[in-house]
Amino acid sequence: xxxELTEDRRSLADLLQRVERLEALEEIARLIASYGxxxxxxxxxxxxxxxxxxxxxxxxxxxxxxxxRGRDQIEEMVQGPGHQQIINDGAxxxxxxxxxxxxxxxxxxxxxxxxxxxxGDSRRHYVDRVSANRWVLRRTDGVWQVVERLNHLLDGRExxxxxxxxxx
Amino acid sequence: xxxELTEDRRSLADLLQRVERLEALEEIARLIASYGxxxxxxxxxxxxxxxxxxxxxxxxxxxxxxxxRGRDQIEEMVQGPGHQQIINDGAxxxxxxxxxxxxxxxxxxxxxxxxxxxxGDSRRHYVDRVSANRWVLRRTDGVWQVVERLNHLLDGRExxxxxxxxxx
Amino acid sequence: xxxELTEDRRSLADLLQRVERLEALEEIARLIASYGxxxxxxxxxxxxxxxxxxxxxxxxxxxxxxxxRGRDQIEEMVQGPGHQQIINDGAxxxxxxxxxxxxxxxxxxxxxxxxxxxxGDSRRHYVDRVSANRWVLRRTDGVWQVVERLNHLLDGRExxxxxxxxxx
Numbered sequence: 162x163x164x165e166l167t168e169d170r171r172s173l174a175d176l177l178q179r180v181e182r183l184e185a186l187e188e189i190a191r192l193i194a195s196y197g198x199x200x201x202x203x204x205x206x207x208x209x210x211x212x213x214x215x216x217x218x219x220x221x222x223x224x225x226x227x228x229x230r231g232r233d234q235i236e237e238m239v240q241g242p243g244h245q246q247i248i249n250d251g252a253x254x255x256x257x258x259x260x261x262x263x264x265x266x267x268x269x270x271x272x273x274x275x276x277x278x279x280x281g282d283s284r285r286h287y288v289d290r291v292s293a294n295r296w297v298l299r300r301t302d303g304v305w306q307v308v309e310r311l312n313h314l315l316d317g318r319e320x321x322x323x324x325x326x327x328x329x
Numbered sequence: 330x331x332x333e334l335t336e337d338r339r340s341l342a343d344l345l346q347r348v349e350r351l352e353a354l355e356e357i358a359r360l361i362a363s364y365g366x367x368x369x370x371x372x373x374x375x376x377x378x379x380x381x382x383x384x385x386x387x388x389x390x391x392x393x394x395x396x397x398r399g400r401d402q403i404e405e406m407v408q409g410p411g412h413q414q415i416i417n418d419g420a421x422x423x424x425x426x427x428x429x430x431x432x433x434x435x436x437x438x439x440x441x442x443x444x445x446x447x448x449g450d451s452r453r454h455y456v457d458r459v460s461a462n463r464w465v466l467r468r469t470d471g472v473w474q475v476v477e478r479l480n481h482l483l484d485g486r487e488x489x490x491x492x493x494x495x496x497x
Numbered sequence: 498x499x500x501e502l503t504e505d506r507r508s509l510a511d512l513l514q515r516v517e518r519l520e521a522l523e524e525i526a527r528l529i530a531s532y533g534x535x536x537x538x539x540x541x542x543x544x545x546x547x548x549x550x551x552x553x554x555x556x557x558x559x560x561x562x563x564x565x566r567g568r569d570q571i572e573e574m575v576q577g578p579g580h581q582q583i584i585n586d587g588a589x590x591x592x593x594x595x596x597x598x599x600x601x602x603x604x605x606x607x608x609x610x611x612x613x614x615x616x617g618d619s620r621r622h623y624v625d626r627v628s629a630n631r632w633v634l635r636r637t638d639g640v641w642q643v644v645e646r647l648n649h650l651l652d653g654r655e656x657x658x659x660x661x662x663x664x665x
Contacts, residue, residue, distance in 0.1 A: 165502075166333075172509055173340055179516050180347050186523060187354060194428040198439050201461070201483070202494030251485040253441045253459045255425050257591050260530040271534050273589045275613065277443065277459045279484045286456040286483075288622040291589045291613045293537070315537070315622075316615045317587040326538030334501075341508055348515050355522060362596040366607050369629070369651070370662030419653040421609045421627045423593050445611065445627045447652045454624040454651075 182263065188305050189261050189268055189298060197254040205239035213299060213306040221292065221314035251279030251286075259296070268305070270296040271325065274312065290314060293321040350431065356473050357429050357436055357466060365422040373407035381467060381474040389460065389482035419447030419454075427464070436473070438464040439493065442480060458482060461489040518599065524641050525597050525604055525634055533590040541575035549635060549642040557628065557650035587615030587622075595632070604641070606632040607661065610648060626650060629657040 192211055199208040209232035212218065218229040218238075229235050238244055259272035276290040292312040299308050313321035360379055367376040377400035380386065386397040386406075397403050406412055427440035444458040460480040467476050481489035528547055535544040545568035548554065554565040554574075565571050574580055595608035612626040628648040635644045649657035 169506065169509060170337065172513070173337060173344070176509070176513060176516060177340070177344060179520065180344060180351070183351055183516070183519055183523060184347065187351065190426065191428055194426045194440070197425070197441060198428060198461075198493040202490045202492075204494050248490060249485055251459075251483045251489070253443070253461070253483050255441050255443065255459070257533070258426055258526065258530045258594055260527055260534060272530070273533060273591050275589070275591065277456055277483075279459070281485065284484075286459050288456060288613055288624060291587075291591070291615070291622050293534075293589070315587045315589050315613075316620075317585055317617065321587070322538045322584060324538075325534040326540050326543075338505065341505060341512070345508070345512060348512060348519070351519055352515065355519065358594065359596055362594045362608070365593070365609060366596060366629075366661040370658045370660075372662050375662075416658060417653055419627075419651045419657070421611070421629070421651050423609050423611065423627070426594055445624055445651075447627070449653065452652075454627050456624060 185263055185268070185300070185305070186261055189263075189270055189296075190259060192298070192305050192307070193256055193259050193270060193272065193296065197256055200239060200244070200254050201248055201252055203239060203245065203248050205236040208239050209233075209235040211307055212310075213301065213308050216307045217309045218307075219309065220312040221318070224318070226313075247276075247278060250281060252289075253277045256294070259294075266300045267308075268296075268298040268300075270294075270298065271327075272296075273315075293324045295324050295327070353431055353436070353468070353473070354429055357431075357438055357464075358427060360466070360473050360475070361424055361427050361438060361440065361464065365424055368407060368412070368422050369416055369420055371407060371413065371416050373404040376407050377401070377403040379475055380478075381469065381476050384475045385477045386475075387477065388480040389484075389486070392486070394479075394481075415444075415446060418449060420457075421445045424462070427462075434468045435476075436464075436466040438462075438466065439495075440464075441483075461492045463492050463495070521599055521604070521636070521641070522597055525599075525606055525632075526595060528634070528641050528643070529592055529595050529606060529608065529632065533592055536575060536580070536590050537584055537588055539575060539581065539584050541572040544575050545569075545571040547643055548646075549637065549644050552643045553645045554643075555645065556648040557654070560654070562649075583612075583614060586617060588625075589613045592630070595630075602636045603644075604632075604634040606630075606634065607663075608632075609651075629660045631660050631663070 255275045257273040259270040261270045272294050274292050274294050278289045279286050292314050295311045297309040298305050315321045387394050423443045425441040427438035429438045440462050442460050442462050446457045447454050460482050463479045465477040483489045591611045593609040595606035597606045608630050610628050610630050614625045628650050631647045633645040651657045
């Protein structure tokens with residue numbers, strides 16, 4: 162095979178890698194953009210399926226951190242009375258664009274999430290919570306899934322600032 | 330032609346398709362990111378041009394759904410006294426990242442929109458409305474345009490949750 | 498070299514350009530998604546490093562526009578008592594997706610930013626400011642940096658609408 166053909170083949174292989182990287186970033190952004198619609202529609206199974214079978218979801222409840230372990234506990238959260246009340250009143254889990262660090266078959270994404278709720282008495286929407294989010298992701302059999310999502314409420318607690326400071 | 334060359338050509342054609350998919354997703358995301366700046370600057374023609382000539386924009390007004398049909402009605406909405414008041418007071422139509430389902434020359438995008446307004450009396454910004462959005466898009470002569478945008482207010486109404494539940 | 502090979506080489510060169518464009522858009526989106534985590538974690542050097550050495554950050558303070566010139570002034574803003582108070586109370590600089598106009602080694606990005614703060618007395622989050630943003634960017638030695646970021650508060654001032662109207 163000529164040198165020119167070898168060069169072309171190298172260019173093609175290099176380009177393939179670059180396209181695969183862009184595709185991975187797009188799939189991760191899409192996964193994160195899927196969370197809100199899944200959880201705000203009460204789609205428990207679709208929400209849980211974003212996580213790895215043994216994935217965890219840790220978030221602030223008061224000053225503490227609660228941990229949901231595995232898809233069953235995530236489904237239960239969506240189906241539970243607290244979440245059902247929130248979505249029946251009217252709610253958006255509004256997530257910002259993520260900064261994604263990709264490393265082969267794993268990734269870490271950093272973004273914000275805002276829970277905006279509707280108050281039927283005053284007929285007004287309001288910002289209920291804003292959190293710093295870190296998503297640890299892994300690609301299994303070609304599908305990106307959440308290994309751990311960690312949310313710290315942005316109410317002045319040090320952990321939230323520390324999470325954001327690790328992002329890049 | 331040798332087998333190796335045939336293979337290279339197939340790889341190149343496959344790569345082209347994958348790049349075209351990423352470009353389509355980027356163009357749709359860009360169209361959606363163009364809505365806010367267009368409507369908040371009062372650019373009536375630029376706003377209407379995001380829609381197909383016969384495109385529709387349906388959104389909640391009170392418990393009902395209002396339908397604007399065609400670019401003229403969209404332009405009129407932007408130029409109308411209601412919208413002019415909103416943007417002269419100060420407003421952001423803040424849209425979230427969309428989850429996009431691409432199918433050749435058509436697409437469906439799901440996202441949230443938040444209207445944040447400024448109240449000159451209290452000198453405070455406030456969240457006026459949060460809606461679930463579904464954008465039905467079509468590519469005509471190489472340009473993505475909105476065939477229908479449907480917004481349901483997230484104030485507890487069932488239609489909003491149903492829209493979000495269809496997105497996956 | 499045969500005609501077919503020449504054609505393949507042209508296709509490959511064309512594809513490379515298209516991938517480079519997608520990569521540039523992705524890098525700019527990532528830069529903008531890095532601002533919030535950097536500034537909300539108080540990472541003064543990481544915030545300043547998003548700017549060009551002589552980059553400027555101009556934003557509304559009351560009816561006027563303040564200009565920070567160069568990385569040192571941006572670092573000082575992050576370390577200053579005003580910003581430290583904001584992040585110690587709990588804050589998110591929540592940025593929306595940008596519409597990006599790319600022109601070789603320069604770019605202009607238009608988006609919104611929302612500062613959501615926490616009020617410890619009422620234990621509530623609130624939207625403190627919403628601004629129209631224009632980012633002028635330049636690629637230097639392969640790295641995208643901010644030449645000028647201009648924010649106009651969306652409180653009804655004409656400059657904010659004018660900025661948004663230039664974006665398309």
